[in-house]
Amino acid sequence: MVAALLLTLASGAPSATAEQSAPSGGLQRAFADAAAEYRVPQNVLLGVSYIQSRWDGHGGAPSVTGGYGPMHLTDAATALAEAPHHSHGAEDPRGDTARVPRTGGAHALGERAVFPARLRTLERAADLTGIPAERLRTDPSANVRGGAALLADAQRELGGAPGGGAADWFGAVARFSGADDTATATAYADDVFDVIRTGQSRTTDGGQRVSLRADGGPPPDRSAVARLGLRTADRTLTECPVTVACEWIPAPYEQFGEGDYGNHDKADRPVSQSVEYIVIHDTEATWDTTLRLVQDPEYVSWHYSLRSSDGHVAQHLRLKDVGWHAGNWFINAKSIGLEHEGFLVSPDAWYTEAMYRSSARLVRHLAGRYGVPLDRQHIIGHDNVPGTLPSTVPGMHTDPGPYWDWAHYFTLLGRPFAATAGPGAAAVTIRPDYDRHRPVYTGCAEAGGGCAPHGSGAVRLHTAPDASSPLVKDAGLRPDGGDSTTGVNDTGARASTGQRYAVAERRGDWTAVWYLGGKAWFHNPRTRPVAVGAHAVLVTPRAGLAEVPVYGRAYPEASAYPPGVPVQAVTPLPYKLLAGQRYVTAGSMPGEYYRATGFDASQHTVVRGEERYHVIQFGHRVAFVKAADVLVTRR
Incomplete structure (x- = not known):
């Protein structure tokens, strides 16, 4: 990050x-x-x-x-x-x-x-x-x-x-x-x-x-x-469950000059706004470096850091406050950010079980406290956060990447991914066998060079039911029409464990899902499936609409803004949800905007509109569509 x-x-x-x-x-x-x-x-x-x-x-x-x-x-x-x-x-x-x-x-x-x-x-x-x-x-x-x-x-x-x-x-x-x-x-x-x-x-x-027999x-x-002879960590201000070893290492809130301050925003969540997302990051740094950076008032911030060697947790922000971590202000204002000590581009820079378990206990506690659903449209990676505008889509970060073990993580969360519908279901949950599923990635050590073989929870998506067919294109990542690649940081043709998609077609051992406005195919043989049937709530364009705009943030309509608060443009991303296509939604919410552009928190304002949005699994990243534009069905 x-x-x-x-x-x-x-x-x-x-x-x-x-x-x-x-x-x-x-x-x-x-x-x-x-x-x-x-x-x-x-x-x-x-x-x-x-x-x-x-x-x-x-x-x-x-x-x-x-x-x-x-x-x-x-x-x-x-x-x-x-x-x-x-x-x-x-x-x-x-x-x-x-x-x-x-x-x-x-x-x-x-x-x-x-x-x-x-x-x-x-x-x-x-x-x-x-x-x-x-x-x-x-x-x-x-x-x-x-x-x-x-x-x-x-x-x-x-x-x-x-x-x-x-x-x-x-x-x-x-x-x-x-x-x-x-x-x-x-x-x-x-x-x-x-x-x-x-x-x-x-x-x-x-x-x-290897086996370890249970011993009672x-x-x-x-x-x-x-x-x-160990120290006693200061957990006085922490908001961690008792099952997690946690200490308070605050991120500073300081003003540098006129209108310039950092490294987070004061707020009053959940009174001011609900918390809807928990964002999983990797630090791309060692523990000591991570702590130095989050304590820099001119840098950026997140709520928690987790150490790989033993699962130790440091909390940096009060949960009511807003961190600057996800690259999308709407998501930041409604999320909690967790940084895990790790490196995306080194596939064998593996995460310890101690850190996975500590993180899962913390997330389970936070989800319960704020009513965040334990699913992959609310427990998201930084690589699942959408760009805010067409211009920001290519620059969005890609951690924790294809080597984060979402299946194991959700098992520790107590929500393992399992089939909830039969093999002919209208939707699927992506669920490859992490250890045995080893797609080829490039760019870990040098551009174009192959990454070491490694388990992965990500499935590669093609334009046709053929492994030799081109990969699905992402018009947001490559406005010039360029092809998606096997690069470890290229999310353009990637579906990740736990994500749910509506099925578009099936042919033999291949399944197509609706993805980024078109069909995306992946190899899904019955003998070694990488997806299982799922019941889901789906959205599709309302009758008479040939296409529906897709957004990276759910901002209110112009009439909702009070005097003195500039209206924030509701700008579509370079994607379309076309008639006849369906996408899984995790529910709807009113449009909101947290106006926080100054150091004085008393001047911060929450603008909440009447217009509602659905969050959908649109590509590798989530996205938003206006509720007025779509029809909701349960399949």
């Missing part, structure tokens, strides 16, 4: 030796052997690894915090190097043409500090085991041994003896998290012991089946966390 010199991964390419060195018994045997060697309960070792990586090796490539292998042993100095933010797009994060754009500009971040211990655990594992660092990075079985050695070392540090039952290892697990505050270390260990209690089983990205043994001894 942020546009500055930031840290990104030096290499996302998998190692040629990765996933090939596990012992004859496979990865499950590696856990058993390492547990026996270092006298760590096997279920503790498996539980920690699941929370770090879900037992995946990620081809020997590092996570967003420089972690390697199933145990996420960190070696940030090797994994990370300075490079520009992917910066695909030049959007104004505030997204409001009523005042001077705020892009943030380039920020000199100074020399990189020495990496903290939590980002150098692989070095310690090498010292404890005698295994070379390169082998710990690329050999899953060695990596598991390194993790076991770290846990055993933490147990001794706390005065305990290796061995015994899982309940005695809560403090060691909390230490393993690398968290520097008591609440985060405790929440991390709670997650690990929840996995131990419930059990898990899955096939890893290396094709190996005695509750863990949580008192050891107090002996870790």
Whole structure:
């Protein structure tokens, strides 16, 4: 999201030796052997690894915090190097043409500090085991041994003896998290012991089946966390559930000159306006860089940041206030923004299970508090936010991108995507198998270069039921009529997990949906479907209308504006919803505009009109149509 010199991964390419060195018994045997060697309960070792990586090796490539292998042993100095933010797009994060754009500009971040211990655990594992660092990075079985050695070392540090039952290892697990505050270390260990209690089983990205049998043994001894010497984070002003480790790191609200201020707007939500959206971003920066940027009064802002290594949350804005994060003022005024430590263009810059779980708990809490539906037209990525005007569409950002695992995320939210209608339904929910679905992407490391093979929740869309046919064109992204591409940042011909579309046609193993004003085809064989049937509420142009305008914001009619508040133009985007086409809607709302162009919040005004809009899944991004222009049907 942020546009500055930031840290990104030096290499996302998998190692040629990765996933090939596990012992004859496979990865499950590696856990058993390492547990026996270092006298760590096997279920503790498996539980920690699941929370770090879900037992995946990620081809020997590092996570967003420089972690390697199933145990996420960190070696940030090797994994990370300075490079520009992917910066695909030049959007104004505030997204409001009523005042001077705020892009943030380039920020000199100074020399990189020495990496903290939590980002150098692989070095310690090498010292404890005698295994070379390169082998710990690329050999899953060695990596598991390194993790076991770290846990055993933490147990001794706390005065305990290796061995015994899982309940005695809560403090060691909390230490393993690398968290520097008591609440985060405790929440991390709670997650690990929840996995131990419930059990898990899955096939890893290396094709190996790993299982952890449910263990309903005695509750863990949580008192050891107090002996870790960690700080107590300030959560006085935070608005987080008790299940999330959260601290208050405020974004500043400062005035620089006449009419110029930052980095957010004061408001009184939900009294002034309802909250309708939660926007998922990735930071395109390391944790420390992210915090420096959000505390810059001349930069932009969002409500929460989430750390990859342990799921720690920092809140920066009160939820009643409006952040500048989504590039669309209408969405900003009615949304909460969450930034997740990560890098879109590095497919193996993987997100940890700890961060996914922490984020899901936070979003579930926020959705309940504000009545936000848990669906993909309200829980959206930054890449699903529409442009405000035809001129802004090409510059909209594309994070968190095709490698964010929406299926897993919504399972953690308690709303897994499932068929709600039969195979011949009038609508479908996109739902590929993330791990097995690996479309080719380009542009991760260099323009035109292929990305490393990786699971994806995005489906590619064609103009005909043929894989060799051209990709669907996006007239907004390319007004000159240019073709969509396989670029990792090109959203022009992409449908994402959880998004619902009306079916236009079916031919054999191919399904066409209505998308950006035309038919878009994707391969959807019965033996390996990438979409399932869905009941949905659909909109289509009213009788007599050949086409309906599509908008990027739902602003009120001119007559709704009081004296002194300039009327905001309701400008169509370069798309049309044509007669005979249908699109899924997630409901209607009145047109609203939050007038906030000055530092004095007492001068801010909410303008609410009589005209209503439907939010629809129009392409990869959501869009709005006027309720008066469409007919609503339930199928």
